[in-house]
Amino acid sequence: MIPEIDCQIGISVYSTKFPGIGGRIRVKPEDFQVTELISEKIKNSINDQNGYAVYKLKKKKIDTNHALSGIFRQKGIRLKSLGLKDASAITEQFVCSGNKGKSIESFSSDKYSLEKIGFVKKPLSKKDMVGNHFKLKISDCKNDLESFVEFDKILNFYGYQRFGSKRPVTHLIGKAILQMDFDRAVDLILSFTSSYDSKENNEIREKLSDRENYQQYFDQVPVQMDIERIVLKEMIEHGESVRAIRAIPISLRRFYIQAYQSFIFNQSLSAAFLDGENLFEAQSGDVCFDHNGIIGKYVKGMDQNLALPFVGYSYYKKTRFDFQISKILKQEEISPKDFFIKEMQEASSEGGFRQAAIHCTDYSSHGNVVEFSLSRGSFATILLREIMKPDDPILAGF
Template sequence: MNSDSLLVPTITKSERVIGHIKHQSEDFIVCEKIDENHILDPRIETYNLPGKKGLFLHFVLIKNNIDTSVALDWISNLWKVERNDLSIAGTKDKRAFTAQRVSLWGVKRRYEEGNLKEITLPKIKTKSFCFRIKDIRLGDLWGNAFDITIRRIPTEATIIQSSLETKIREINDFGYLLNSFGQQRFGKIRPITHLVGEKLLLGEVREALKIYVGKSYGTESQEALDARKLYWETENPQDVLKIIPDQMHIEKKILKYLQKHKNYERVFLSLPLQFQKLFIHAYQAYIFNKYLKIRYNEYSKNLCEPLFGEKIIDNVSYAPLIGNKTELTGQSKEIYSKILENEEVSLHDFNRSLAVKLGSRGSYRALGMKAHNLLINDIAEDELNPGKFKVNLSFELRKGSYATEVLKEILSQG
């Protein structure tokens, strides 16, 4: 499947700026915004975390160019705590410099005895320990604030300024951009999370693990490609473990479990809970993106006026994010019925026992998103790319919305 088919096209018409993001991780800064008064910026030293005193450890995780799940694995190993006891409000981009809250249960005595130290490593740091009455749950945030540098822009500063001002006016005039799930929801290097999710939804756990470990894309290292190819052809964990690169942490964990157990569902359920839920949620996101494209192109471009079967919240239309508790009606049902028929799945598949365990309830998701406080902060010569220019932008998004979906309206990566 072409990864472009996972995404929703742009809707603004003015010319986009040619440039590149994430030249280095510090060019993509993500600050978790807990509420109107608390923003966690990875560039500052101390934080005041909200909440009443209690038994859950809360701390700030600063990470740089590392996947959220890998960072949490490191913390689990270094502190010798259960991985599932670490909770976050949401994942952050891998190739980025990010700050977010994490909660952990059952370590207050260790902390009081001085046996729980802050972690300071090149890729991760833990800061601002405090104890609060509640743990952190998925979605416990207002959203995220972004500070992004676009590099390797070939045009002059005055032209960049004019183009960006035109684009920002157009975005503001639209009011809402399409609130699609971004590429990172499906995997940037290997867009396979929704493929794994589809197999889990159908109860085909062996096939799901085979795709996760064995399906390769040419953008990976040769060592990774060789390991994936060997597993795809043989499904022999012992042989693959001899050649698999160290950085493939989750794959190694799966292969080691497979050496001991041939119960594929048991192997899958031994993985961290938040990681397990990633895949069916990715498949739900894939289906939602298809819904959004059809709805916008064939039914109505008005994101503030619901179709029959959608609902209105805070002046924007919300559509079902399909799951085992979803009840479809009207035009919404009509669109989803076409999609599910083409995908050869049904609503009943979301009621399979494994799908229910993995949190496939479904919900509603806004069809439109606003880029709050979208600003041009600076345009200057690009010190990393002589003869080119760079621009620094900032904006805020509500939880569940993707910065890359704003940037694709602004940026053409030529």
């Protein structure tokens, strides 16, 4: 049985035959350890002379953005990360200064530590990160983790956190924006409820489902609902939904659109798998990534990984997956040109391609601990989903 929340985010298949061991993850932060991997070229270019300072940030019980804000408050230095790491894990990642010459010495606080490792000639960017290494403990599980061997047969779905985890709503907001139904987008942000959310949060959301209540309940909206407060304030002051959506930071508005694209991608991958398409080997006419992440047509004998379209306004129809994708777009009542948003051009998206299968290396397991490395953009929770086959992913710590 596929859990209900999986279906809500477009995942309707398992790609492995393994029966699943159940269990829970993230019982303690130590159970979920993530180490960022950067390219050998960059590793070898780090020197101890001058340039842009590079640090290793280790953290626990805090996400990347909050840790970097804390460092700025304490030390007055702005650092950029290559990727975001969440709070419910122990993580190690590279961060880099945007200014030449200015650097600080290593220091630590109760939630994070910063260790200076040298300098680089130009600031590090996202593409310098090649992946992540994971060491994960699965609690309360059946004891046959070591018999899982299908780690090379896992589809590269977008994981739960892409959709808001406990409240899978980001893709629905994205769709409403694409359909230029800004009233609906506002309603989803303020009043979409989930059985996984807290009683207090759901109660305030119920009240906000009636626009007459906006002014009355504004002060009761918790501080951590910062986006909801931004939208509410605009609605109270101006009553214009498009203006309220525009008040949300651009990075988050783009994220809503990307979440909807991720939903379509998950659905496309599920449908292609159910239709019997081979998603683990590329064939003539396919679009692929080479080992450097460069996209191109399939070339026999070359080391390439199959890619699937990530729908946007430049959607490329000429793949063997157009049948499934076009069918999904028709059901969704969305067309590729909708991803160019006239009323909000800054959030438009041309789309692209994403690897069809997870590329997993250094896989090993012992007892109830599993270790592996994944390339950038793949989700450890998607690999764990195939190992655990949880009845309820959210209650299992996903």
